[in-house]
Amino acid sequence: MCRFCSQCGEQLQDKVKFCPSCGNAASEKPTTGTADTVDFTTGGSIGFSNRINAPEIVEHIKKSKRSARGCAFVVVPLPFIIYVIVSFVSDEVKTADALVFGGGISVAFLLFYLLSCFISNAKRSWDGVVTDKRIYNKTKQVRDDDRWDTEHYTEYVITFRTDSGKKTRSVERFDRGRDDPEYYPYLGIGDRVRYYPQLSYQYEKYDKSHDSKIPCMLCKTFNDIHNDKCESCNTPLFK
Ligand SMILES: [Zn+2]
Numbered sequence: 001m002c003r004f005c006s007q008c009g010e011q012l013q014d015k016v017k018f019c020p021s022c023g024n025a026a027s028e029k030p031t032t033g034t035a036d037t038v039d040f041t042t043g044g045s046i047g048f049s050n051r052i053n054a055p056e057i058v059e060h061i062k063k064s065k066r067s068a069r070g071c072a073f074v075v076v077p078l079p080f081i082i083y084v085i086v087s088f089v090s091d092e093v094k095t096a097d098a099l100v101f102g103g104g105i106s107v108a109f110l111l112f113y114l115l116s117c118f119i120s121n122a123k124r125s126w127d128g129v130v131t132d133k134r135i136y137n138k139t140k141q142v143r144d145d146d147r148w149d150t151e152h153y154t155e156y157v158i159t160f161r162t163d164s165g166k167k168t169r170s171v172e173r174f175d176r177g178r179d180d181p182e183y184y185p186y187l188g189i190g191d192r193v194r195y196y197p198q199l200s201y202q203y204e205k206y207d208k209s210h211d212s213k214i215p216c217m218l219c220k221t222f223n224d225i226h227n228d229k230c231e232s233c234n235t236p237l238f239k
Pocket residue numbers: 005006007008009010019020021022023024
């Protein structure tokens with residue numbers, strides 16, 4: 001059974017008693033309960049959810065890793081295979097050249113895949129606080145056929161300070177008029193958050209007691225705070 005540290009989100013090996021990343025005691029089995037629930041009639045609970053360990057969520061994370069691997073398995077050998085086939089069909093391309101060229105591209109694809117695995121494994125969950133929120137209206141020059149056009153866009157920037165003292169930011173960028181930020185309206189300055197790099201909606205709010213909506217961490221749909229499962233994808237909400 002796959003487990004995650006309730007403190008830092010690190011994936012845990014089967015029999016460990018403590019998280020190797022943060023030292024937090026690991027719970028015996030995956031828990032699906034809710035956080036220390038404070039029963040407000042209008043808002044949600046206070047406390048980080050332990051639903052990162054809910055079987056549906058664990059399964060989803062495993063599945064997305066599997067599908068990335070499956071995708072790489074198909075894409076990586078493709079240039080090599082195509083070049084070899086082309087070299088047999090066409091007289092222009094020599095087989096030896098095709099082996100080197102197609103093989104080279106395949107190796108480049110493989111390195112790219114391994115690098116992206118390395119980067120996503122290096123991303124760690126953290127707890128922190130929202131320290132600043134800003135909206136920037138910006139412009140950039142883009143080449144449109146034979147003339148330069150000015151493109152307007154908006155950046156919604158949230159700044160966090162993690163518990164280990166690091167400063168980090170979330171930047172949501174939109175073409176002007178197409179703004180639909182997911183984090184900016186939800187998180188307020190002073191909010192305590194937990195960051196989950198492995199989820200689609202990546203920030204969980206600690207204090208949900210003043211909220212009427214809660215985001216689904218897998219499909220990003222905002223649900224009524226009283227829902228237990230997402231009305232759109234039916235997975236447990238982080239409450
Ligand atoms: Zn941990």
